[in-house]
Amino acid sequence: MVFSSLTFLFLYLPLTLLVYFLAPLKWRNFILLLVSLLFYGWGEPVYIVIMFVSIAIDYTHGLLVEKYRSDDKKARWFVAQSVIFNLALLFFFKYGTFFAENLYALTGILIPKSVELLGVTIPLWGVPLPIGISFYTFQTMSYTIDVYRKDAPVQRNLVEFGTFVTMFPQLIAGPIVQYKTVAADLVHRVHTSENFALGARRFCVGLAKKVLLANSIGALWEECLAAQGAGTLTVLGGWLGLAAYGFQIYFDFSGYSDMAIGLGRIFGFRFNENFDHPYCADSVGTFWRRWHMSLTTWFRDYLYIPLGGNRGGTVKTIRNLIIVWFCTGFWHGASWNFVLWGLYFAAWLILERYVLRGVLERTPKVLKHLYTLIVVFVGWGLFAMVDLSVCGDYLATCFGGGPLWSAADGFRLRSYAVTLIALVLASTALGQRLWAKLPRRAEVLFTPVLMGLSLVVCTAYLVDGSYNPFLYFRF
Numbered sequence: 001m002v003f004s005s006l007t008f009l010f011l012y013l014p015l016t017l018l019v020y021f022l023a024p025l026k027w028r029n030f031i032l033l034l035v036s037l038l039f040y041g042w043g044e045p046v047y048i049v050i051m052f053v054s055i056a057i058d059y060t061h062g063l064l065v066e067k068y069r070s071d072d073k074k075a076r077w078f079v080a081q082s083v084i085f086n087l088a089l090l091f092f093f094k095y096g097t098f099f100a101e102n103l104y105a106l107t108g109i110l111i112p113k114s115v116e117l118l119g120v121t122i123p124l125w126g127v128p129l130p131i132g133i134s135f136y137t138f139q140t141m142s143y144t145i146d147v148y149r150k151d152a153p154v155q156r157n158l159v160e161f162g163t164f165v166t167m168f169p170q171l172i173a174g175p176i177v178q179y180k181t182v183a184a185d186l187v188h189r190v191h192t193s194e195n196f197a198l199g200a201r202r203f204c205v206g207l208a209k210k211v212l213l214a215n216s217i218g219a220l221w222e223e224c225l226a227a228q229g230a231g232t233l234t235v236l237g238g239w240l241g242l243a244a245y246g247f248q249i250y251f252d253f254s255g256y257s258d259m260a261i262g263l264g265r266i267f268g269f270r271f272n273e274n275f276d277h278p279y280c281a282d283s284v285g286t287f288w289r290r291w292h293m294s295l296t297t298w299f300r301d302y303l304y305i306p307l308g309g310n311r312g313g314t315v316k317t318i319r320n321l322i323i324v325w326f327c328t329g330f331w332h333g334a335s336w337n338f339v340l341w342g343l344y345f346a347a348w349l350i351l352e353r354y355v356l357r358g359v360l361e362r363t364p365k366v367l368k369h370l371y372t373l374i375v376v377f378v379g380w381g382l383f384a385m386v387d388l389s390v391c392g393d394y395l396a397t398c399f400g401g402g403p404l405w406s407a408a409d410g411f412r413l414r415s416y417a418v419t420l421i422a423l424v425l426a427s428t429a430l431g432q433r434l435w436a437k438l439p440r441r442a443e444v445l446f447t448p449v450l451m452g453l454s455l456v457v458c459t460a461y462l463v464d465g466s467y468n469p470f471l472y473f474r475f
Helices: 006-022 025-041 045-067 072-107 133-149 158-166 179-187 193-230 235-266 284-290 293-307 314-332 336-354 357-362 365-384 388-398 407-426 430-436 440-464
Strands: 114-117 120-123
Touching: 006 025, 006 440, 025 045, 025 158, 045 072, 045 133, 045 158, 072 133, 133 158, 133 179, 133 293, 158 179, 193 235, 193 388, 193 407, 193 440, 235 365, 235 388, 235 407, 284 293, 284 336, 284 365, 293 314, 314 336, 336 357, 336 365, 336 388, 365 388, 407 430
Parallel strands: none
Antiparallel strands: 114 120
């Protein structure tokens, strides 16, 4: 189930809100745990078992870390056990097939897909990927680390810990919520009409971004990719496709994050922001401080800094950046294009730090912005195309390996002109600035009108259209 579905909007969410707010305060975490398990198990109930195991392991290991705090060696061992379990879980479901296939390609060794043990078939690879496993394993793994570091209190209430892990607003696509940021809210949170209204408004904004903007431009990317397959792609068409995919993934993912943050606010939680107008950045480094901020923060806190960060000199800093961005790319998917995508950005970040810093400081802002967009959108090409040969041909066309333009490009530009203008404007802070200048009375008047209008239009779109992908669903 996804937020931008009629089932969620008109069945699951209304019933969840009704039950939650009718329940006494002391029961609300338990209610939220139950409805979150229902949400997760809607499409694949068998994987709830994995979530139960993950909750049990990290809950008990948090208690063990706290119990043996005076014995640092034991405490570190229990942290290591938690990390190893979470990584093993992620490896088995997400990367087992990748490693089995690559091992066979390199050595000819074929790992069987399953083995029989005591009459039970045990899969070794090729199992379907549980939705959201990349997100909730990172969340639970950070919990025991934070307890060890004394950055978060140990959670002794199993229901409250289970609520943290399974909380449906951020369960399948983030933002990645670190336990220390919601620990206090799990114990005591305030429900007010103001928080409900702000959360509902944020949800509607996210829904409109996802349904009206991301879904609308996704078709252009598919057209350009089809043109590549047919051998009719041009330079202009190639860049149109990269721009379309870049806008689609931004409004798809940031819209989903907005909906998650809004739902969290409705239920009394304050989730950290996940996007901050990344396409307004004037360097690749700035872009990554604004894009998927919960993931970059996670890797900074739990990998980059423990590796030494930038404290060990140039060589070690470069090593740490390569390791972090290799892991960042691989986190997104078990495919070489994701690894290449991560290393691609590692290279640009290293270049900016050690080679281009002086040049960028002297470069006019508009050119820095253009440079950043070109680097980022080329990166989206690597991200989007799993087949590296297709990706190579596509990017070669973009950089002069084909005709400059065609009549089909003109038709696409005319067809998507309004949508593209809307996407460009919506990716800036212009709308927020204009909204902030409205008189308070006008804001109070327009807010419910715009919310109602967006819900009606989005509903009409969802009823009429069948194209409603969620790009980060597979991660």
